Amino acid sequence: MTALGLVLLSMMGYSQHMQQANLGDGVATARLLSRSDWGARLPKSVEHFQGPAPYVIIHHSYMPAVCYSTPECMKSMRDMQDFHQLERGWNDIGYSFGIGGDGMIYTGRGFNVIGAHAPKYNDKSVGIVLIGDWRTELPPKQMLDAAKNLIAFGVFKGYIDPAYKLLGHRQVRDTECPGGRLFAEISSWPHFTHLNATEGVSSTAAPVVPHVHAQAAAPQTPHQSPPAAPKV
Numbered sequence: 194m195t196a197l198g199l200v201l202l203s204m205m206g207y208s209q210h211m212q213q214a215n216l217g218d219g220v221a222t223a224r225l226l227s228r229s230d231w232g233a234r235l236p237k238s239v240e241h242f243q244g245p246a247p248y249v250i251i252h253h254s255y256m257p258a259v260c261y262s263t264p265e266c267m268k269s270m271r272d273m274q275d276f277h278q279l280e281r282g283w284n285d286i287g288y289s290f291g292i293g294g295d296g297m298i299y300t301g302r303g304f305n306v307i308g309a310h311a312p313k314y315n316d317k318s319v320g321i322v323l324i325g326d327w328r329t330e331l332p333p334k335q336m337l338d339a340a341k342n343l344i345a346f347g348v349f350k351g352y353i354d355p356a357y358k359l360l361g362h363r364q365v366r367d368t369e370c371p372g373g374r375l376f377a378e379i380s381s382w383p384h385f386t387h388l389n390a391t392e393g394v395s396s397t398a399a400p401v402v403p404h405v406h407a408q409a410a411a412p413q414t415p416h417q418s419p420p421a422a423p424k425v
């Protein structure tokens with residue numbers, strides 16, 4: 194990411210309404226949409242954790258399928274929130290942020306808010322879901338660029354530890370998520386980390402069927418004293 198891209202992302206503020214940011218190379222652009230932009234329901238509660246987050250965890254949604262228009266991606270975010278809040282009984286959509294096939298970044302719980310996407314890591318990670326099924330296909334470039342630049346922005350603003358560890362969801366839970374093709378891709382990204390058996394899921398664990406939306410039975414993590422975190 195260029196210095197200009199970081200400045201523009203900083204200026205727009207991650208909870209601001211749709212504003213365009215340069216994502217590097219003078220070509221790629223993306224917008225970060227607030228919760229109100231995609232029509233989010235209010236969270237039942239918001240619990241913060243002390244940042245910066247030492248982990249970034251990548252997911253795929255499996256379902257909903259990939260969306261390529263902003264209205265479709267907005268609906269996918271609402272569908273995931275409905276599933277998590279109404280069917281699972283969680284406080285909110287489980288993820289910190291969503292990435293659409295339109296190249297947009299969608300604010301979920303946001304930075305430094307306890308999530309419901311990765312047991313044992315919910316209170317110390319940023320959970321990013323790339324909307325779609327990425328078991329055999331690679332997400333389009335605009336999605337990958339948006340995810341990388343969201344991470345860079347988080348580091349730049351102090352929400353993510355500069356020495357963060359990048360993980361795929363399958364490393365901390367028995368699941369195919371984030372899909373084999375996407376997992377292979379993020380394995381080549383900076384900060385990708387191989388966990389040992391005591392840190393994550395044992396390498397002998399049997400594979401399971403893909404999850405739908407997010408992760409069932411992930412308990413809400415106990416509240417910790419919040420920092421002066423941005424509103425989401």
